[in-house]
Amino acid sequence: MSQFVINFIFVLGTFAVYTGIAVWARARSTREFYIAGGEVHPVLNGMATAADWLSAASFISVAGLISVGYVNSAFIMGWTGGYVLLATLLAPYLRRFGTYTVPDFVGKRYVSKSARVIAVICLIVISLTYVIGQMTGAGVAFARFLEVSVEAGLIISAAVVFLYAVLGGMKGVTYTQVAQYVVLILAFTIPAIYLSLMMTGHFLPQTGLFGKHAASGMPLLQKLDQVVRDLGFQDYTADVSNKWNMFLFTLTLMVGTAGLPHIIIRFFTVPNIRDARWSAGWALTFIALFYTTVPGLAAMSRLNLLETVYPDGTDQPSLVYEERPEWFKNWEITGLLKFEDKNGDGRIQFYNAANETFASTTAAERGWTGNELTVNNDILVLALPEIANMPMWLIGLMAAGGIAAALSTASGLLLAISSAVSHDLLKNTLLPDLSDKQEMLYARLSMVGAIFVATWLGLNPPGFAAQTVALAFGMAAATLFPTIAQGIFNKRMNSKGAIAGMLAGAFVTVGYIFMYLGFFFIPDTNVFPNTPEHWILGISPLSVGVIGAITNFIVGTLVSLATEEPTAEIQDMVRRVRYPGSTGRSAT
Amino acid sequence: MSNEVTERVMASPKTGQNGNGLREITERDEAYWAANLRLIMFCISIWALVSYGFGILLRPLLMGINVGGADLGFWFAQQGSILTFLALVFFYSWRMNELDKKFGMED
Numbered sequence: 001m002s003q004f005v006i007n008f009i010f011v012l013g014t015f016a017v018y019t020g021i022a023v024w025a026r027a028r029s030t031r032e033f034y035i036a037g038g039e040v041h042p043v044l045n046g047m048a049t050a051a052d053w054l055s056a057a058s059f060i061s062v063a064g065l066i067s068v069g070y071v072n073s074a075f076i077m078g079w080t081g082g083y084v085l086l087a088t089l090l091a092p093y094l095r096r097f098g099t100y101t102v103p104d105f106v107g108k109r110y111v112s113k114s115a116r117v118i119a120v121i122c123l124i125v126i127s128l129t130y131v132i133g134q135m136t137g138a139g140v141a142f143a144r145f146l147e148v149s150v151e152a153g154l155i156i157s158a159a160v161v162f163l164y165a166v167l168g169g170m171k172g173v174t175y176t177q178v179a180q181y182v183v184l185i186l187a188f189t190i191p192a193i194y195l196s197l198m199m200t201g202h203f204l205p206q207t208g209l210f211g212k213h214a215a216s217g218m219p220l221l222q223k224l225d226q227v228v229r230d231l232g233f234q235d236y237t238a239d240v241s242n243k244w245n246m247f248l249f250t251l252t253l254m255v256g257t258a259g260l261p262h263i264i265i266r267f268f269t270v271p272n273i274r275d276a277r278w279s280a281g282w283a284l285t286f287i288a289l290f291y292t293t294v295p296g297l298a299a300m301s302r303l304n305l306l307e308t309v310y311p312d313g314t315d316q317p318s319l320v321y322e323e324r325p326e327w328f329k330n331w332e333i334t335g336l337l338k339f340e341d342k343n344g345d346g347r348i349q350f351y352n353a354a355n356e357t358f359a360s361t362t363a364a365e366r367g368w369t370g371n372e373l374t375v376n377n378d379i380l381v382l383a384l385p386e387i388a389n390m391p392m393w394l395i396g397l398m399a400a401g402g403i404a405a406a407l408s409t410a411s412g413l414l415l416a417i418s419s420a421v422s423h424d425l426l427k428n429t430l431l432p433d434l435s436d437k438q439e440m441l442y443a444r445l446s447m448v449g450a451i452f453v454a455t456w457l458g459l460n461p462p463g464f465a466a467q468t469v470a471l472a473f474g475m476a477a478a479t480l481f482p483t484i485a486q487g488i489f490n491k492r493m494n495s496k497g498a499i500a501g502m503l504a505g506a507f508v509t510v511g512y513i514f515m516y517l518g519f520f521f522i523p524d525t526n527v528f529p530n531t532p533e534h535w536i537l538g539i540s541p542l543s544v545g546v547i548g549a550i551t552n553f554i555v556g557t558l559v560s561l562a563t564e565e566p567t568a569e570i571q572d573m574v575r576r577v578r579y580p581g582s583t584g585r586s587a588t
Numbered sequence: 589m590s591n592e593v594t595e596r597v598m599a600s601p602k603t604g605q606n607g608n609g610l611r612e613i614t615e616r617d618e619a620y621w622a623a624n625l626r627l628i629m630f631c632i633s634i635w636a637l638v639s640y641g642f643g644i645l646l647r648p649l650l651m652g653i654n655v656g657g658a659d660l661g662f663w664f665a666q667q668g669s670i671l672t673f674l675a676l677v678f679f680y681s682w683r684m685n686e687l688d689k690k691f692g693m694e695d
Contacts, residue, residue: 066666073665077639080670084635087677088628092684206667210656219657237658239647247644254639274694277681284677288670295666578624579617579693 003392007145010396011403014183015160018176018407022164025172030436033169033443034100034419040174040269046282048177048408049266051184053079053283054290055130056137056406057468059184064377066298071240073295074250080284080291081250082257087280090258090481091267093488093577095276100268102261102416102480103424109487109577111570112495113429118502120420122479123261128457129472130262131413135458138406144334144382145399151459157403158455161411166447170419173411174269180404185289187401190394191384192297198388199304205296213303224303230314231306231351232358236299244538252545256473259481262409262416301380304387309350309373318347327386336376336383343369350375414454418446463521470513470542478505478548486556491574493556496563501556509548516541620691627683631676639669 027033040048058079066072099105102123107116135154142153164172192205200220202208213223225235240246257263266283267276308328309319321339331337339348350373353359359368385395422443427434434442464471479502486493486501516534519525528534530541539547566574642650647661655663688694 070662070665073643073662076666077643077669080673081635081639084631084673084676088631088680209666210658210663221657221662223657237662239651239661243645247640250639250644272694274685274688277684281674281678281681284674288674292667292670575613575617578621579613 001392003395004147006392006396007399010393010400011142011146014179014400014404017179018160018164021175021179022167022172025164025168025175027167027169027171027440030100030423030440030443032171033440034423035265035268036169036171036174038269038271040271042270042275042279043282044178045174045266045270045275045279046284047181047286048174048269049263049279049283050286050290051177051181051404051408052262052266052412053287053409054181054184054405055409056134056141056402058290059188059402059405060137060141060378060381063294063298063301064380066294067302067377067380069234069236070238071246074246074253076291076294078250078253079257080287082254083280083284083287085254085258085481086263086267087277087284089485090264090488091280092273092276094264094484095267095270096273097573097577098268101419101423102264102484103420104428105487106480106483106498107424107428109570109573110493110495110498111567112499115483115495115498115502116424117429118499119480119483120424122475122502122506123420124417126260126472126475126480127262127413127417128454129464129475130260130468131410131417131454132457132461133466133468134406134410134413135454136461138403138410139458141399141402141406145395145402154455154458157407157410158451158458161407161414162448162451165411165414165418165451166444169443169447170265170269170415173415174266177408177412180408181286183397183404184401184408185286187397187404188290188381189293191381191388191390191398192293194388194390194394195300195304195384196296199300205300206292209296209299215307220299220303224299227303227306227310227314230362232355232363233352236302242532242538245532245535245540245543248539248543248546252477252543253469253473255477255481255549256545257476259476259479259484260472261420261476261480262412264480264484265416265419266412297384298380301384301387305375305380306350308387309348318349320347322346324348325387327383330386331379331383336379338374340372340374342372343367348373410454414447414450418443418450421446421450463518463523467513467517467521470517471510474509474513474542474545474548475506477545478509478552482549482552482556486553488574488577490557490560491571492560492565494560494563494566494570497556497558497560500559501552504555505548505552508551509544512536512539512544512547513541616691620687620693623687624684627680627687631680634672634676638664638672643669 031037062075065075094105097105099108103116103119106119107113135158138157139150139154142148142156143150146153164176193203196202196205196208199214200208200211201214202211209220211220212218213220216223221237225237228234228236267279270276270279308325310316311319321341328337332339345367349368349371351358351363351368351371353371385398422439426442427439482505483498483502486498514520515527516530517526532538642661643665647659650660653660
């Protein structure tokens with residue numbers, strides 16, 4: 001059986017499961033459509049949250065990102081640490097309050113339609129930026145494994161999401177996400193275990209990373225440090241000089257994670273506050289399974305690639321191009337690996353040509369006239385099964401896993417967008433007289449609309465599509481997180497403070513990003529070049545979200561103190577969010 | 589749940605001779621909330637210590653402690669902080685759910 005047929009069977013098989021779930025999990029009320037009836041088991045919700053969280057980019061690109069070295073640990077800590085904030089500061093209280101959407105909480109807590117609408121706008125900016133990358137990611141995953149064009153892959157993915165998201169709403173999305181989590185975690189961890197066994201003899205990549213390199217007997221990380229140093233790269237474990245920016249960037253990722261609406265709404269689907277708390281733990285368990293595997297996979301696959309190019313060691317002549325392995329040829333076709341024989345010796349020299357000292361000494365002595373291999377780091381994951389000679393079915397599983405990662409995140413985001421449109425913009429702002437049945441129809445129509453918009457944007461990606469980290473995380477940190485947290489922890493906070501805070505946070509964040517990356521990301525419209533010397537106080541535009549969050553907290557607090565106290569009813573609402581047992585149930 | 593909250597808000601009498609119909613916050617409520625805030629402060633301190641502390645800012649101080657070919661700070665940045673986060677979230681859930689029971693604050 002050819003690899004194509006195996007991949008096809010795997011992808012088709014998983015799609016059949018998703019379709020089955022779509023038919024089984026049809027939503028019958030708005031409560032089912034928005035929050036899956038509030039009946040999801042905390043462990044299943046944990047899995048669904050993990051699938052919601054682990055995107056196409058996580059699946060394909062994170063290991064490549066981490067393989068750069070210690071400096072990118074910010075991503076690992078940032079994308080897990082946010083769950084501590086979510087679990088202690090937001091999720092349980094929001095579940096206790098009992099809303100359908102994130103803007104719904106803002107609107108009810110501040111009793112303000114303007115605050116609600118601003119929250120909807122922030123949510124749409126965040127989720128739309130995020131979803132475009134997922135749509136293109138799904139297209140790319142399809143194209144890689146199933147020999148269709150990226151566009152066709154994108155449209156097929158959209159059609160599958162359409163089926164279960166429009167029929168089942170949150171209920172359909174939740175249970176397909178559970179299935180998608182199982183597929184994606186198997187597809188990610190099995191090749192990593194293979195590689196870890198091969199390189200270190202450890203079953204777990206988590207311990208293999210700190211184990212011994214089987215071939216040399218040296219500790220793996222020391223071996224890797226040595227190999228990259230020999231080729232003019234910075235040591236893998238080297239410390240960073242700009243710790244201030246690494247600190248701010250990690251903090252922005254954490255606060256941003258906690259403020260992402262598609263993650264927050266997952267905690268509305270469990271039966272009660274107790275389950276919401278446990279569910280946060282389960283979500284992080286399933287996410288940690290992925291993110292603790294990544295560093296081992298990153299280090300080992302980078303070392304493995306370098307050993308392929310320098311089979312006899314870095315001090316010996318490198319690989320002869322004509323003798324390159326089969327997988328190397330396969331990935332050259334895709335353009336993810338590119339070879340150019342600059343010095344005409346027929347061998348592949350792969351080193352850090354940007355390191356001038358190295359280029360003028362070691363490289364010059366060895367007759368190297370430039371780096372000859374261009375590597376797209378995505379292949380560290382994508383080519384892994386072939387590099388490590390894994391069985392063909394595993395490649396099929398990876399195809400299904402990559403597509404599952406893209407679809408699960410895309411559907412979570414689309415649900416966040418469509419429920420904000422139908423519940424917040426229509427039912428609670430423009431068309432308050434909608435019956436439950438009518439609202440349900442509008443919810444489905446909003447989902448259809450969201451899918452069409454996302455598909456169109458995926459096919460014609462605008463400039464901001466590549467700025468998920470800056471724009472989505474920055475905005476989530478600067479607008480939604482502080483406004484929700486203030487709603488719970490600061491009972492003096494009123495609607496004017498909330499609105500001023502959100503606007504100020506968004507202005508600072510987006511303004512700073514535009515200053516360096518261009519007005520609406522249009523090239524050449526930036527005020528300053530995006531280089532560390534030009535950053536204010538050494539803050540990169542990717543790290544500004546936390547500054548926006550602080551601005552939101554300060555402006556919001558000051559404005560609320562300068563204006564009227566919230567009404568007794570609102571203060572009573574805050575009391576109920578905090579002390580559930582003493583609700584009006586017995587008092588009235 | 590959503591409708592329940594709205595109804596309760598609606599049902600609250602706006603005026604009334606005997607107060608405004610809204611329940612006063614009791615000492616018990618405040619004790620419960622204070623205990624929650626203490627627990628949050630504890631979790632957030634550990635959270636910051638393992639990631640921003642050990643993983644980033646204090647890493648140079650931990651360079652001397654070797655962990656499998658790297659240093660303790662590197663281990664915290666790539667494994668230890670995540671495992672600590674996990675422990676913290678479960679610890680918070682367990683303590684808060686106990687606290688809910690003790691104060692009769694369950695949903």
